[in-house]
């Protein structure tokens with residue numbers, strides 16, 4: 001294995017392009033792979049990702065590689081940044097091409113559609129024993145690309161790999177923390193997408209700032225209860241990957257999940273709203289998987305389940321909000337936050 005790190009970023013949308021740019025700016029030999037060879041050729045020629053991040057000038061040191069085998073050949077680290085619905089297929093194509101010493105990481109936020117399995121579970125199944133890490137936290141690609149200050153976190157059971165990945169990306173305006181709670185970090189990043197729809201709906205309906213704060217706080221409570229039931233560390237959920245990303249996505253209009261909620265709250269139909277956004281809206285699949293996990297663990301998560309009902313067209317946004325407010329009066333923490341008193 002060479003001492004020189006080589007990074008292969010798989011997925012040339014907004015976030016993959018921003019992360020590849022960060023690494024290349026750090027002097028890391030970086031290859032960006034995408035499924036659209038023509039789009040990659042255009043990026044190589046113009047040094048712009050016109051469709052996903054048009055304002056960003058792509059660095060000269062960034063290579064564009066449409067052949068997946070060539071993109072990952074000799075790479076010390078692979079970073080997957082495709083949407084969650086494409087993650088399992090991407091992994092399946094990648095596994096036979098990976099050298100034995102290549103570490104694997106992902107910045108995708110979500111679960112396997114239809115099963116609720118975490119992405120780290122898919123990775124462990126296909127690549128047992130391999131150094132693996134998730135990169136997550138509050139980070140709009142547009143702001144990162146513009147060099148605005150951001151803080152994210154890398155979680156891995158392999159401490160040395162978390163540190164190596166952090167080192168590839170850490171930069172003066174991009175702080176990368178590390179941790180070892182992969183499940184907690186993944187849960188926060190996935191669940192905030194669902195909760196962002198709820199605050200978006202409330203804001204779209206002009207229900208006010210009290211409603212927004214109430215939804216964020218009770219949404220955080222849902223994240224903590226599901227996370228603790230699944231074995232996440234509460235501090236992970238209270239950190240960048242949970243609370244941090246929840247606040248960002250529930251309040252920042254750059255969030256596509258919040259924008260979906262805003263549109264629904266203003267009476268736009270779901271298909272039209274998703275089409276207008278024109279990029280991945282992870283809550284569309286994640287809402288089902290959060291509800292699936294909640295059911296499996298016997299948890300009542302009214303906001304998350306309300307979002308699922310709205311996204312499925314089972315209730316209108318107005319009915320969903322009314323149902324939340326009509327719930328029985330009860331203590332804020334019936335059994336303590338973690339069921340301990």
Ligand SMILES: NC(=O)C1=CN([C@@H]2O[C@H](COP(=O)(O)OP(=O)(O)OC[C@H]3O[C@@H](n4cnc5c(N)ncnc54)[C@H](OP(=O)(O)O)[C@@H]3O)[C@@H](O)[C@H]2O)C=CC1
Nearest residue numbers: 012013014015016035036082083086108109140141279280
């Ligand atoms: N954007 C952001 O600010 C952040 C995003 N994330 C997460 O990163 C992940 C990717 O999101 P983002 O980059 O924003 O999404 P975008 O919608 O910007 O881009 C999606 C990219 O994935 C590609 N893609 C879609 N399906 C497949 C597939 N089956 N195989 C290969 N590539 C595919 C698309 O290719 P094509 O153009 O050909 O359709 C496109 O390049 C999501 O899980 C998101 O939650 C995390 C943090 C920040």
Ligand SMILES: O=C(CO)COP(=O)(O)O
Nearest residue numbers: 137138139140255256257
């Ligand atoms: O995950 C993100 C920021 O941390 C991006 O959020 P959206 O996918 O809602 O745009």
